[in-house]
Amino acid sequence: MWVFLATEVMFFGGLFTAYIIYRNFYLSAFEAGSRLLNVKIGAANTAVLLCSSLTMALGVRAAQLGKKKLLITFLVLTLLLGLAFIGIKLGLEWRHDYLEGFAPGVNWTFHGPDSRHLELFFCFYFFLTGIHALHMLIGVGILTTLIIMAGRGRFSPQRYNPVEVSGLYWHFVDIVWIFLYPLLYLIGGRY
């Protein structure tokens, strides 16, 4: 799993590098774009995701101790928090950005000297958060499988590897968001 996560670092790394370069080219547009995002929702979603990481870690601990009910409880909690994150991200934020006219190619109504560069920032925003949301959805699928397996009593203190490894994946997706949050929402400054 660690090796897979290393390849994932490269996958997101390419996107981050592209972001660094274009931010360097069009600094003012990227800062302006960053200020257009809702920092309150961004911070709230960060907290939701961190909570889900805590419940996942506690879930792995329950699996290590062989506590089946506790394991299922924590896995369900993680699943719900993950779904809450995706709901806030796609249902609230993306919808709002779309209606405001900040969706490049679909609904772009911003006109100004920096319009094209601002569009580029929002391309990065939608692509990075979209790829991250896709990872979250895969995580939701993994968690559902784990809950079913745990319900059937497949795990024991001697055999809980699937839980441990899925936990690593879930925490990795959390880490990606830890970097996305400042890069997208905070980097423009809010003063």
Next chain:
Amino acid sequence: MVGHIVHTRLYILVFAGLIGLTALTTGVAFIDLGKWNTLAALAIAVCKASLVVLFFMHLRWSSGLMRMVLLAAFVWFAILVVLTLSDEFTRQWTPVPSNWQARMQQNIR
């Protein structure tokens, strides 16, 4: 194959640290520090990621092999960023001879 079992209190403590750092990074963004804003945001993000990796992902109690894999990932990422940026930043250093422009135009035609 029971790995290291972490005390619940430690997980809660790490979680509290993560939430505190999130509040801190959000707060710092509202203060004008000039160039230091970006640096502060990234430094806090690195701290948060380290907390997750070390405690939630159990790297603190993992074998050297796991650490090597993580190190390799970061070295490769550093190569990607450093080489790409060193290309970007140094493109203007060598001047293009004036007659090249005309030649390139001819070649295109």
